Amino acid sequence: MSTAAPPSSPTPAAGRRRLLPKPPEWVGRDFRLVLGASFISNLGNAGASIAAVYAVIDQGGDATDVGLVTAARVLALVVFLLVGGAVADRLPRQRVMVGANVLNAASQAAFALLVLTGSPSLWTMALLVGLGGVGQAFFSPASEGLVLSSVDPAHASRAFSAYRLSMNGAMIMGAAVGGALVAAVGPGWVLAVDATCFALAAAMRSRLGVSARESGPRSGSVLSDLRDGWREFSSRSWLWGIVVQFGVVNSVVMAVESVYGPLVAREHLGGAGPWGLALAAAGAGTVGGGLLMMRWRPRRMLLVGTLGVFPLALPPVALALVVPTWLLSLMMFAAGTAIEVFAVGWMLALHQEIPEEKLSRVSAYDWLGSVSLTPVAAALAGPAASAFGRTHTLWGAAGLVVLLTCLVLVLPEVRRLERRHVPAAGGKAAVAEAEATAGA
Structure with missing residues (x-):
């Protein structure tokens, strides 16, 4: 980690103040x-x-x-x-x-x-x-x-956190x-x-200027690449287990945020304003989670990240109980923070465990499994509420999040996968080691 120069150190721009802080090294x-x-x-x-x-x-x-x-x-x-x-x-x-x-x-x-x-x-x-x-x-x-x-x-955790922080802040x-x-x-x-x-x-x-460090074109067909990517994906229980989990969890989030939340807010909380406040709190939570992961480097990244999925059950519980807007916003903030803890750990696990030349193929299977059910969930949210009642459906959505997360935690690879130390380039291994130790 770089440190600022002492006040007495000469600088090329002596007498001029730096308008923006110097970025980390x-x-x-x-x-x-x-x-x-x-x-x-x-x-x-x-x-x-x-x-x-x-x-x-x-x-x-x-x-x-x-x-x-x-x-x-x-x-x-x-x-x-x-x-x-x-x-x-x-x-x-x-x-x-x-x-x-x-x-x-x-x-x-x-x-x-x-x-x-x-x-x-x-x-x-x-x-x-x-x-x-x-x-x-x-x-x-x-x-x-x-x-x-x-x-x-060596700075992957901070990089992923900053990347998601910029993305969520912009959204x-x-x-x-x-x-x-x-x-x-x-x-x-x-x-x-x-x-x-x-x-x-x-x-x-x-x-x-990163293209030179990437692999060039390879022989073989796209279909053979997809088969190879599937073998990489299906051979890791932690990978396909969490993707199956999030295929359902993302569907629950879609139904809650797109259908049930606006309806509950209109009928019980005062309309679109309170629901907008709750969504803003969730967004603020993602920013807070990104800032947290800039500093925190848990050793068992998948275990900590999976535990961070449990708070996603809080918003449907809050809507089922029709809690006040301030409490709903607080629960949405907690869910937003927790999902960033998962997201950074997930990105680290992918980069650590998947060969670099196959990462995009495996990520495509990850994306496919994670988003393919969301349109179905949005379409079935209304009929499910009509068939079972909205309150029971919301409790069922929260129960699905908790159940699937508990099942994922049964997988030994999820509980045991650990972050491997990567020495920093350019002779900074001791600094990186000290930072990793402090983070753990």
């Missing part, structure tokens, strides 16, 4: 570009998600139309994820991410142009949103492998600013801003 140019591009693209995308919904509504669309357009993105994501993961392991990940950003910029620019100049049809909007899902399908597996390439592996800010801009200037201009953000992110990622 491990934060190099590439990692700053990774963080900046992540912040910009997520900032624009968070606002665009709101803008797309209101673009459909402004054209006379109803709830079914909104659902169809939203589902188009998820469907495209699920269909192309495995291909995206295989391509990201065959080509330099930097180029895959830049290409995905360019596709997202083009599709959002076309969407914005149609909204600003005419009356786009429902199928056109669904197609353009689907292209955004294709871009994400190629981008997400590639990004899993690029973060660690931009820093010394919180983007949702707030994007919602205000949609109300002020309309959804078309917000979509145009998102296209610009993706173009800027592509330009920043094109300047990364």
Whole structure:
């Protein structure tokens, strides 16, 4: 860890104050570009998600139309994820991410142009949103492998925490600013801003100097790469066990946040304002969790991370009991904090245990298992509440989170997998060792 120079030390800019604090020594140019591009693209995308919904509504669309357009993105994501993961392991990940950003910029620019100049049809909007899902399908597996390439592996925990901190902070800010801009200037201009953000992110990622450290193209087919990735995925019980767990847990979160939460807030808490406050508390919790993991390095990262899944049962319990807004917000904050503890431990485990040249393929299976059930959960949330009652359904959702997390903890690999010490490059092994010891 770098330290500040003593006041008496001469500096090249003597007599001038530094406007911004000097970044830590491990934060190099590439990692700053990774963080900046992540912040910009997520900032624009968070606002665009709101803008797309209101673009459909402004054209006379109803709830079914909104659902169809939203589902188009998820469907495209699920269909192309495995291909995206295989391509990201065959080509330099930097180029895959830049290409995905360019596709997202083009599709959002076309969407914005149609909204600003005419009356786009429902199928056109669904197609353009689907292209955004294709871009994400190629981008997400590639990004899993690029973060660690931009820093010394000895600082992986801090790097992952900072990466997720920038991403979550941008999504919180983007949702707030994007919602205000949609109300002020309309959804078309917000979509145009998102296209610009993706173009800027592509330009920043094109300047990364990490491609030389990545593996080049390999022989063999994409199908053989996918089979190889499946063998890596299915041979590790901790990996497929947690992915199965989160296939259900993410579905519960989707149903709670998209369906049950707004309904309970409208009927018992005073409407959209209190629910917005609760969602903001969850977002603040993710930021708090990211800051926590910048300092904390638990030795058994998967065990600690899996224990952090239990608080995700708190929001459905709070909604079932119809607690006051302040208590609901507190529970949402706890859930947001805990999930970041899991996320950082999960990323560390993937990078530590999966061969670097196969990481994107394995990440694609991770993403596929984690998101494929969420559209089904959103569609079945209403019928389930009608069949069993909303309160019983919420208790059942909380019970599923607790049950599946307990089952994952039965797996020996989850309980025993430990962080391996990685000496810092450049003769800093003693410093890294001291930091790891203090963190443990």
